[in-house]
Amino acid sequence: MAFQFNFSIEEKAGNELETLGDTALQLESAQASLNPGGSTEKSKEISSEENVVHKESLCAHEATPKTSDPVANCSPVQVLPKKRASFKVAKEHNIPEDFSKVLENKVMEAVQGLYYVNISVVEMTLSNDSHEEDIVSKSISSHSDLITGIYEGGLKIWECTFDLMDYLSEAEMQFINKTVLDLGCGAGLLGILALKRKAKKVHFQDYNHTVIDEITLPNVVANCTDGGGDGGISEPPSKKHKKADFIPALMSKCRFFSGEWAEFSQLLLSGNKPFSKYDLILTSETIYNPDYYSALHDTISKLLDKNGRVYLASKAHYFGVGGGVHIFEKFIEERNVFRTRTVKVIDEGLTRYIIEMAFKISS
Numbered sequence: 001m002a003f004q005f006n007f008s009i010e011e012k013a014g015n016e017l018e019t020l021g022d023t024a025l026q027l028e029s030a031q032a033s034l035n036p037g038g039s040t041e042k043s044k045e046i047s048s049e050e051n052v053v054h055k056e057s058l059c060a061h062e063a064t065p066k067t068s069d070p071v072a073n074c075s076p077v078q079v080l081p082k083k084r085a086s087f088k089v090a091k092e093h094n095i096p097e098d099f100s101k102v103l104e105n106k107v108m109e110a111v112q113g114l115y116y117v118n119i120s121v122v123e124m125t126l127s128n129d130s131h132e133e134d135i136v137s138k139s140i141s142s143h144s145d146l147i148t149g150i151y152e153g154g155l156k157i158w159e160c161t162f163d164l165m166d167y168l169s170e171a172e173m174q175f176i177n178k179t180v181l182d183l184g185c186g187a188g189l190l191g192i193l194a195l196k197r198k199a200k201k202v203h204f205q206d207y208n209h210t211v212i213d214e215i216t217l218p219n220v221v222a223n224c225t226d227g228g229g230d231g232g233i234s235e236p237p238s239k240k241h242k243k244a245d246f247i248p249a250l251m252s253k254c255r256f257f258s259g260e261w262a263e264f265s266q267l268l269l270s271g272n273k274p275f276s277k278y279d280l281i282l283t284s285e286t287i288y289n290p291d292y293y294s295a296l297h298d299t300i301s302k303l304l305d306k307n308g309r310v311y312l313a314s315k316a317h318y319f320g321v322g323g324g325v326h327i328f329e330k331f332i333e334e335r336n337v338f339r340t341r342t343v344k345v346i347d348e349g350l351t352r353y354i355i356e357m358a359f360k361i362s363s
C-alpha cells in the first residue's frame with residue numbers, strides 16, 4: 001500500500017501557546033501510588049479540555065482527515081498543562097499464549113514489506129468498547145493527536161518512521177546479535193524491521209498501554225511469520241494463526257512496555273529480569289515536546305550501551321509544540337553526555353532529519 005505524504009507546514013504567526021513553566025510538567029513518580037492489588041496502571045489524568053490545544057490552531061495543513069489516514073502527517077499538538085501532570089507508571093505487557101487472539105478483529109495492511117493493523121478499524125473497535133485509557137474517544141473529542149500525560153500519539157504511524165526505515169536500509173545497518181529498543185514505538189515498525197533483520201532482542205516501549213496491546217503487539221505478531229527475514233513480506237497474516245505458524249524464537253526475542261520514560265528505565269533497571277543495555281535505540285518523532293527532553297535524555301543515557309548508537313528521526317521543528325531537531329541538539333550539547341551527528345536530511349516541505357547519537361566517552 002502506498003502512502004501519500006503531502007506534508008507542508010507554514011510558520012504559524014502569532015503562536016498563542018503559553019510558555020510552559022518549568023514545574024508544570026515535572027515528572028512525578030507514580031510508584032508511590034502503585035495499586036497494592038497489583039495493577040500498575042495509574043495516572044492522575046488532567047482533563048482533556050485543560051490540556052489540549054486544538055489541532056487546527058497548530059497544524060497549518062493536515063493532509064488527510066484524521067479518521068482515514070493511518071499515517072500522521074501533522075506535527076503533534078501542544079498541550080497547555082494548567083495543572084501539574086503526573087505520568088503513567090511503566091509496566092511490562094505479557095505476550096499472549098494464543099497469538100490468534102492478538103489478531104482478532106484486526107484488518108492488516110502492508111507498507112515497505114511490513115504488516116501493520118489498520119488504525120481506523122482499531123479506533124472504531126476501541127471507541128465502541130469501554131477502555132480504561134479511553135485514548136481514542138479523548139483524541140477524537142479533543143480533535144488532537146496528542147494530549148500531554150494522557151495520549152502521546154502512538155496510535156498513528158508518523159512519517160519520520162519511514163525516513164528512519166529508509167535510512168536503516170540505505171546505511172545497511174547491521175542488526176545481527178544486536179539488542180534494540182524501539183523507543184516511543186507506536187506501531188513498532190522500526191523494532192519489527194530490526195527483528196526481521198535478525199536482532200538478538202527487540203524491546204518496544206510506548207507511553208500508552210492501549211497502543212502496545214492494540215497496535216504494537218498485533219503488528220509484531222503479524223510480522224513474526226516464517227520467511228521474509230530481510231524485512232520482505234512472507235505470508236499474509238491470518239486470524240487463524242496458531243502458535244505453530246509463528247517462529248517462537250522471534251516472538252521470544254521481544255518484550256513490550258508501556259509507561260513514561262523515566263518510569264520505564266526504572267522498571268528495566270530495577271526489575272527482576274536480567275537487563276543488558278541496548279546496542280541500538282531507534283526512535284521516531286519523540287522530540288516534539290521540550291518538557292520531555294530531560295526524561296528522554298536520562299532514559300537513553302541509562303539504557304544505552306557505552307558503545308551503543310541512537311538513531312533518532314524528527315522534523316526540524318514542531319510548530320506550536322516548540323520541540324525539534326535544533327533545540328534538542330542544543331539540549332544534548334548542554335548536557336555534555338552525548339555527541340550528535342546528522343546522518344541524513346530529508347528536504348521536502350518541512351525538513352526532516354536523521355540524527356545519530358553516541359556517548360562522548362565510549363570504550
Ligand SMILES: C[S@@+](CC[C@H](N)C(=O)[O-])C[C@H]1O[C@@H](n2cnc3c(N)ncnc32)[C@H](O)[C@@H]1O
Binds near residue numbers: 152155156161292
Ligand atoms: C508522535 S508519537 C510517534 C510514534 C512512532 N514512533 C512513530 O513515529 O510513528 C510519539 C511517541 O513517543 C512516546 N512518548 C512521547 N512522550 C513520552 C514520554 N514522556 N514518556 C514515554 N513515552 C513517550 C509515545 O509513546 C508516542 O507513541
